[in-house]
Amino acid sequence: MAKEPMLKFVTVGRDMPDKREASMRRQDFGEIYAEFAAAKAAEQSSRCSQCGVPYCQTHCPLHNNIPDWLRLTAAGRLEEAYEVSQATNTFPEICGRICPQDRLCEGNCVIEQSGHGTVTIGAVEKYITDTAWEEGWVRPPSPARERAESVGIIGAGPGGLAAADMLRRAGVQVTVYDRHDRAGGLMTYGIPGFKLEKDVVMRRIRQLEEGGVEFVLNCNVGEDLSFDAIRGKHDAVLIATGVYKSRDLPEADAQGIVRAIDYLTASNRKSFGDEVAEFDSGELNATGKRVVVIGGGDTAMDCVRTAIRQGASSVKCLYRRDRANMPGSQREVANAEEEGVEFVWLSAPKGFEGGPVTGVEVSRMRLGAPDVTGRRMPEVIEGADYVEEADLVIKALGFEPEALPKLWGVDGLEVTRWGTIRAEAVTGKTSLDGVYAVGDIVRGASLVxxxxxxxxxxxxxxxxxxxxxASASVAAE
Structure with missing residues (x-):
């Protein structure tokens, strides 16, 4: 076997796939990064230093075997690279697109720390799996034998779908219940197409359907079907609803002030060709408007960049801390700035003018003493208030859990003081026998x-x- 061409980070510089010009990508919701060519993917993979202790893998929540699939990619062994990649990650092409690699694998790359520029792990991960789809290497779950046991999964987001895939590969009968008309959760309706094109999500849904996963959509548990009925039908139940209750601001209910989840869902529905009355009426449409987005996380970044593409006359993002303390991806901030978004740092909403809204009353902030976490707390600068003109204000302040025991009429399902479901670490086991919970409904708003x-x-x-x-969890395809 030919010697793998690795450790080239000294002679080969870091390179990302070509990014479309900002003036072009403002015009549509297509993904902004092109695909690596085979030679470029191999070249960039060859920069990996093959660390004895790979911090990229350590800091990946899935502990993906990144050095091995980089080495295989560098050697042109792409099908093997895909097999290694998918062994630990159910949706590598999705993670390659939307993971904040700058905070996880790439941000902890050893050669990045040494000043040579990180390996472009996310772009290679995306390339490997997109190639696998094109070559037919991605196959539906095909268990060695079928089992009689069934599992009901409530929520068709990434946590529920990842569990559904593994359970089907073990031969378990799986039914996924979701309140929406399409599966995918926030991957379908919360994340814009310029980060994650919808056909990427839909082909995974089709793959699971072809593998025998049953989807019951437009099903609002507690209204259309009771939790007890689902529990009675299945041998085990997994709760993977995510968190959809938006954090709010006082006196922020005037016309023209909207929730980020409503705004993004309307935009994504339009990308599917759906009729969306709130969008067509202008309520959830930024065209020609002065838009102010309040918040500093990834959802806020999705909102500002969506507003740009809808043709807003101006887009500003208010965040109460400075750029260095912003929770959203720095790469997303840079992309937004390139596209014409203005960030107003150290600013917080104090109130609103008009009804319909005409402006946001803004308090200027400064960073004070650190809190118990070590993060400096924002403080109001007295006498420095001003008004930011706005026709559309989008609240992107994060999400909280719905009160599921009350909504579903369930006794004995314990929750934490934050309203998330109390579940064991790793297993997801709840206080109810045979009932498990995963994802944001346990963690709070987090990453895919x-x-x-x-x-x-x-x-x-x-x-x-x-x-x-556990040995049956990954059966032969």
């Missing part, structure tokens, strides 16, 4: 990659509960 990790871990625990053992 963590939901995938939780779904996979809990699927293994459910298999143990059903008496199959």
């Amino acid at each position: 990659v963590w939901a995938i990790r939780d779904g996979r871990d809990s699927a293994t625990a459910i298999l143990d509960y059903l008496g199959q053992g």
Whole structure:
């Protein structure tokens, strides 16, 4: 076998796939990065230093075997690279697109720390799996034998789908219940197409359907179907609803002030060709408007960049801390700035003018003493208030859990003081026998990659509960 051409980070510089010009990508919702060519993917993979202790893998929630699939890619062994990649990650092409690699694998790359520029792990991960789809290497779950046991999964987001995939590969009968008309959760309706094109998600849904996963959509648990009915039908139940209750601001209910989830969902529905009355009326449409987005996380970044593409006359993002303390991806901030978004740092909403809204009353802030976490707390600068003109204000302040025990009429399902479901670490086991929970409804609002990790871990625990053992969790295709 030819010697693998690795450790080239000294002679080969870091390179990303070509990014479309900002003036062009403002015009549509297509993904902004092109695909690596085979030669470029191999070249960039060859920069990996093959660390004895790979910090990229350590800081990946899924502990993906990144050095090995980089080495295989560099050697042109792409099908093997895909097999290694998918062994630990149910949706590598999705993580390659939307994971904040700058905070996880790439941000902890050893050669990045040494000043040579990180390996472009996310772009290579995306390339490997997109190639696998094109070559037909990605196949539906095909268990060695079918099992009689069934599992009901409530929520068709990344955690629920990751668990569904693993359970089907073990031969378990799986039914996924979701309140929306399409599966995918926030991957379908919360993340814009310029980060994750919708056909990428839909082909995974089709793959699971072809593998025998049943989807019951437009099903609002507690209204259309009771939790007890689902529990009575299945041998185990997995709760993977995510968190959809938006954090709010006082006196922020005037016309023209909207929730980020409503705004993004309307935009994504339009990309599917759906009729969306709130969009067509202008309520959830930024065209020609002065837009102010309040918040500093990834959802805020999705909103500002969506507003740009809808043709807003101006887009500003208010955040109460400075750039260095912003929770959203710095790469997303840079992309937004390139596209014409203005960030107003150290600013917080104090109130609103008009009804319909005409402006946001803004308090200027400064960073004071650190809190118990070590993060400096924002403080109001007295006498420095001003008004930011706005026709559309989007609240992107994060999400909280819905009160599921109350909504579903469930006794004995314990929750934490934050309203998330109380569940065991790793297994996801709740206070109810045979009921498990994963993802944001346990963690609070978090990353897609963590939901995938939780779904996979809990699927293994459910298999143990059903008496199959963890060894059956990944059956032969």
